[in-house]
Amino acid sequence: MAAFTSRSTTLIAFAVILAVLSGAAEAQLSANFYAKSCPNLATIVRQGMMAAVQREPRMAASILRLFFHDCFVNGCDGSLLLDGTNSEKAAGPNANSARGFEVIDAIKTQVEASCRATVSCADILALATRDGVNLVGGPTWSVPLGRRDSRAAFQSLANANLPGPGSSLATLIRMFGNQGLNARDMTALSGAHTIGRSQCQFFRSRIYTETNINGSFAALRQQTCPRSGGDGNLAPLDVTTADAFDNAYYTNLVQRRGLFHSDQELFNGGSQDTLVRQYSTNPGQFNADFIAAMVKMGNLKPAAGTATEIRLNCRKPN
């Protein structure tokens, strides 16, 4: 009996070590992952994003949002890019909202022509996000690579994991916490709302009913977002420098000019006020924290047992 117990303990310990080792092997992304297998990757992605942002500056924002919405749903696995069954594109936070998929398709076509069946759609999205941010005035950074694409999408997880614009600070902290991101990461990542556009339906209640809002800002937004109708009318997320990636998101918050209820929650007498003030006066600190949080978010892994591959077409499994 004693011998049996000690042997089974040894077996269990061995299994645990194996599980930890295989997890660690999978966890290891590296910036030079494709250095040999696809040496032109960075150039191809950069050129694709240059063309896209030149056509429409907002595309930098749209791609950045795709990366966030991909990573929060079973990790950064390109699952958001899949069409068809259980599509995340059809989930509440994405339907008639997530955009830029054809830009990723065009870059993927170029990458496949140069290095066939080598680079994941998830990695292309991560690189395109970095380049988009940089092309509209934001910082650049080294992107750890080596992600794999999931073979399936996770519509119900997309509905569950992505925060809505009516969220409280406690909800935001909890939902980012569920992904292993702390409140500081959440506040830095929210600085992404320094670029891009929103539909009226997502900020209407804020500009008509809330009191912690700058009066002339509310009046300005009401001009193109009526009390009823015009649900899809667009407004910039950053009223100051709409298409530039800078720290104006935070100066706006300090002036009570956050567009979403959830934005203003970060500066409304709560735990993130001090950090928002710091970012509003220290763009270098914002950039450093934003990069660190993007890399951390970019490290989110698919659940153990998820079937993965290098997809040839970002819209469908091989």
Ligand code: HEM
């Ligand atoms: C903190 C919780 C967040 C909430 C509640 C939220 C909510 C939203 C909503 C409602 C929109 C407008 C969508 C539309 O009008 O169709 C939006 C746009 C956007 N979000 Fe967020 N978001 C959050 C965090 C983030 C994060 C972490 C990032 C990236 C790191 C991000 C990047 C963007 C960008 C760039 C846009 C503009 C997209 C475009 O113009 O196409 N958001 N967000």
